[in-house]
Amino acid sequence: TEELLRKSEMLSAVGELAAGIAHEIRNPLTALKGFVQLMKAQGGNEKYISIMLSEFTRIEHIINELLLLSKPKIINFQPQNLLLILNDVLLLIDTQAIMNQVHILTELEETLPLVNCVENQLKQVFINLLKNAIESMPDGGSICVTMKRLGDQSINIQIRDEGCGIPTDKLQRLGEPFFTTKEKGTGLGMMVSFNIIEGHKGKMLITSQENKGTTISIILPSI
Ligand code: ADP
Ligand code: MG
DSSP states (O other): HHHHHHHHHHHHHHHHHHHHHHHHHHHHHHHHHHHHHHHHTTTHHHHHHHHHHHHHHHHHHHHHHHHTTTTOOOGOOOEHHHHHHHHHHHHHHHHHHHTTOOOOOOEOSSSSSEEEOHHHHHHHHHHHHHHHHHHHHTEEEEEEEEEEEEEETEEEEEEEESSSSOOOHTTTTTTTTTTOSSOOOOSSSSHHHHHHHHHTEEEEEEEEETTEEEEEEEEEEEE
């Protein structure tokens, strides 16, 4: 527990710093990208420009994830229906799932208490986790998303895939900034997700079996 506490305090300090830097970098980055787009419009070297634009997109992606690490202000927390949030996300991710021959099954309880949350942050968590689940099944497969009441005061959301799984020695490293096993990964999705769930006074638990699949379980306090 002490180790966990130390890790979480460190994560939140590092997160604030990272979000602060990301914020500072965003404006000059936007300016640079604008000039490269201008060069493209004026008929500059197509090959170099397209590499620059795709690298800009990659930096933007990283910046956007880091920006999520800044602590939400109390004022942004609103009572929300998780069913609506989850359905929005499922709609958003559907195309990507279909393109990867992934089928998403859902088992969502209809009448659940509301959760005090920052909607966009929770959406980001669900998107990160669903993306990882899709990416864990390069040859397609199924993802099962369930949501149900857990006791009187919490809601349990589970995302289960039948993908490559995570070996035990790597499991502990999940949530470490920049830990990735993917060629084009950022290694930020899990860290940001842990951070957001913690900011919502929730818990995120992971169980995984190599070549069998992974289950991520999120427990959030309800109102
Ligand atoms: P990224 O997806 O950019 O690699 P993440 O922080 O989202 O970064 O995930 C970190 C690592 O955790 C991944 O590279 C992968 O090795 C592992 N991982 C996360 N979710 C899953 C999953 N559902 N199945 C298998 N491995 C996973
Ligand atoms: Mg990811």
